[in-house]
Amino acid sequence: MIGRMRQLDHRLPQVAVPMATAASSLLSKPCYDYMMRNTVRFLREFVCHPKRTGAVISSSKILAKAMVQALGQPAPGSVIVELGPGTGPFTRALHRQLPDQRHIAIEHNGRFAELLRQRMPNTSVIEGCASQLPKILDAAGVASKEVAGIISGLPLISFPPTLRTDIFTALAQVLGHGQPMVQFTYSLRCFRRLCPPAFTLEPHRRILLNCPPAQVVILRLAEACQPACV
Ligand SMILES: C[S@@+](CC[C@H](N)C(=O)[O-])C[C@H]1O[C@@H](n2cnc3c(N)ncnc32)[C@H](O)[C@@H]1O
Numbered sequence: 001m002i003g004r005m006r007q008l009d010h011r012l013p014q015v016a017v018p019m020a021t022a023a024s025s026l027l028s029k030p031c032y033d034y035m036m037r038n039t040v041r042f043l044r045e046f047v048c049h050p051k052r053t054g055a056v057i058s059s060s061k062i063l064a065k066a067m068v069q070a071l072g073q074p075a076p077g078s079v080i081v082e083l084g085p086g087t088g089p090f091t092r093a094l095h096r097q098l099p100d101q102r103h104i105a106i107e108h109n110g111r112f113a114e115l116l117r118q119r120m121p122n123t124s125v126i127e128g129c130a131s132q133l134p135k136i137l138d139a140a141g142v143a144s145k146e147v148a149g150i151i152s153g154l155p156l157i158s159f160p161p162t163l164r165t166d167i168f169t170a171l172a173q174v175l176g177h178g179q180p181m182v183q184f185t186y187s188l189r190c191f192r193r194l195c196p197p198a199f200t201l202e203p204h205r206r207i208l209l210n211c212p213p214a215q216v217v218i219l220r221l222a223e224a225c226q227p228a229c230v
Contacts, residue, residue, distance in 0.1 A: 038087050045086075045109060052108060054155020058086050063184060063210040064093035070182040070204045070216050071149045074101060078148035081106065081137070081174070083130045088116050090151050091123055102146075106136055130154055131166035134173045144174045150181040157190050168196050172221055181219040188215045198222055 039057055046053040059067075067090055074080060080098070082105040085091050094103055105125045107113040113127040128136050130152075137144065150171065156164055171181060181199075185191040188203060195201045204216040 041111075041115070042087060045111065049109065051155070051158045051160075053086075054158045057211055059089045059153065059184070059214070060207070060210040061089065061093070063207045063214055063216070064089040065097065066205050066207050066216050067151055067182050067184060068093045068097045070218055071098075071151060071180060074098065074148035076100070077146075078102065079104060079142050079146045081133070081147055081150045082152070083133075083150060084108070084153040084155070085116055085125070086112050086153055088119055090153060091116060091120055094151070095120070095123075104137070104140060104142065106130055106133070131163060131170050133167075133170040137174065145176065147174055147176070147179065149179050150175065152181060152183045154183070156183070157185065157187065157194060164194065165196075168198070171219075172198055175221050177221050177223060179220070182216065183219060184214045184216050186212050186214055188217070191215075191217065195219065 042053070042058050043056055046056050071080060079102045080094065082090055082094070082103060085105040085107050086109075088105075091103075091105055094101060103123060105116060105123055106128050107116065107125060108127070108129050110127050113125050116123065116125045124140070126136055126140065134144070137147070154167065156167070159167070175181060182204070183191075184207075192201060198221065199219045200222050202218045202220075204218050206215050207213060
């Protein structure tokens, strides 16, 4: 994925300039300025930490809406955990679509975490690594059984295998049987290969209106598996 992004680097101006021109004529000025600031911030983080950021621009509103829909209707009082919120497209969609939902966002990049706190002061944003999920929830006073689902923007495909294994192990410790982890990927084939057998993978929806087009998938802990299976 990252390799392909790098190959596309030299073509970015050819794509970005017409897109920016079209966007400026379609959007109001404050909306356009916000979108451009977001894009520049995201691109800067991608250049500094390509593998951890995993995308050149943040997800579209349409993808964000589909990700939240895939969570279903969480039980009242339960908690949704968001991993890798970045500049917050899924965070905003969660607030819009599930306004009364308890929600904790865990972001590794301190600049994104700070930005999200400023933009969404009502959201509990924790700076930390998804591989430490059980400890982070413990410190936040959230029991695993309160977690109704996880929504993740983590670029799992571009992570080193050890980090990925640590994250899947952490997820298996927190997710009860049946609770969804909603994830998106740009390559379903690669994602299937790296998904450990401890999880079942259900392709949910393909979203073309995202750059690049993305597949929403739902992972669940397989019936027979315990966290040690990962
Ligand atoms: C592909 S971006 C997705 C951002 C946003 N959810 C979106 O869809 O636009 C991946 C995000 O995961 C964050 N991230 C990377 N590694 C992480 C980790 N180990 N724990 C938590 N967040 C992480 C990155 O900083 C980045 O914000």
